Amino acid sequence: MREPIIQLDHIDISFHQKKRKIEAVKDVSVAINQGDIYGIVGYSGAGKSTLVRAINLLQIPTAGRVKVSGQTFFDRKVNLKAGDLRQKRREIGMIFQHFNLMTQKTARQNVAFALRHSDLSKEAKAEKVDELLELVGLSERADNYPAQLSGGQKQRVAIARALANDPKILISDESTSALDPKTTKQILALLQDLNKKLGLTVVMITHEMQIVKDICNRVAVMQNGSLIEEGTVLEIFSNPREPLTQDFIKTATGIDDALVKINRQDVVKRLGANDRLVFLRYAGTAADEPLLNAIYRQYEVSSNILYANIEILDDTPVGEMIVVLSGQQVSSALSAIEAADVSVSILKGGQ
Structure with a gap:
């Protein structure tokens, strides 16, 4: 079994005020494997940015061990010397919400600044900067200043700068929070492309589960400084255990907004004695079967679908549905649905 590229063991970080x-x-x-796009999600104050800054020791832990690329960065017995730490930090690039570009320097000069301590010749540095700007799709904007660039273009410059020293790891700290939805998708697509082309390990810090769903293969959920849930994106979306994780997923899938509208409909307001408003969550082969048709044939329970959403996560279909089930044998039908590996929550009726 290969060793994770990032290993954080029993990390405590405390401050005194x-x-x-x-x-x-x-x-x-937390263990993050080479090539992962790993999401760390939580609301403001959850501790996610503080935790991730421990990876390159921008934040020194109070306790625990930090190991990157097989080398111990920090524990009670080992603490890298300043020169060694500076060298190792070059393996970890960082991008932020507000870009942090130098306003008096062009896009080209901003990227070149990251190479100021490089051993490359002047010509090799210039060639590398051009390659990086082409990689992020900004060759034509190389001589523009930040004020002449859109938010998405500024973030592309920041990504090119973060890649200047050929890092193995790229940390994205809320890097799309200041961008509009269309630009956010473009930046996420770029990060995915870099992950594949360069074998780059990406650590995404975010408060948006939608971003995790769009780009990550694993996710950790943090609350009040603690890690409360961790797993593949498929595991977390198909079977969220913690209330906070469930809330994040409801927001990402739009189920909360849908429920507000659904509860206004006459069919929901006037449920009969044999009616149930139910929420179904399903994954994998359960999404392939015509289940509602089957329960109608077997139990004569009809289905009025009010909301449905299906997505492909890690090549696996994952779906949600809100439906009114009606019929004398509705309880038996619900048992049959659960037996087919579908999660059932009764939202209204039969109480």
Whole structure:
């Protein structure tokens, strides 16, 4: 079994303010494999950015161990010397929400700045900068200043700069939060492309589960400094255990907004004694079967579909449905649906 490229073991990070101790990260362990696009999701104050800054020791842990590319960066016995740490940090690029570009330098000069300590010749540096700008689709904007660039173009410059020293890892700290939805999709597509072309390991810090769904293969959910749930995106979306994770997923899939509208419909307001408003969640082969047709044939229970959504996560269909089931044998039909590996939640009726 290969060793993770990033291993955080039992990380604690505490701060002291006046007479108060703030536990920003509490006993968090995370393993990230080479080539992962790994999402760390949580609301503001969850500790996700503080945790990730421990990867390159921009934030020194209070306790625990940090291991990157097989080398221990930090534990109680080992702490890299400043020169060694600077060298190792070159293996980790970072991009941020507000780009952090130098306003008086062109796109080309901003990217070149990251190579100021490189051993490359002047000509090789210039060639590399041109290659990086082409890689992120900004060759034609190389001589533009940040004020002449859109938000998405600025972020592309920031990505090119982060890649200048050939990092193995790219950390994205809310890097799309300041962008509109269309530009966000373009930047996410670029990160996915870089992940595939360069074998880059990407760590995404975000408060949006939609971003996790669009780009990540694994996800960790943080709350109040603790890791509360972790797994593949398919596992988390098809079977979220924690209430916070369920809330994130409802927002990402739009189910909450759909429920507001559904509850206004007459068919929901006037449910009969043998009617149930149910929420179904299903994944894999359960999504392939004509289940509602089957329960109609077997139990004479009809289905009025009010909302449905299906997506492909990790090559596996995952879906949600809100439906009114009606018939004398509705309880038996619900048992049959559950037996077919479909999660059932009764939202209204039969209580």
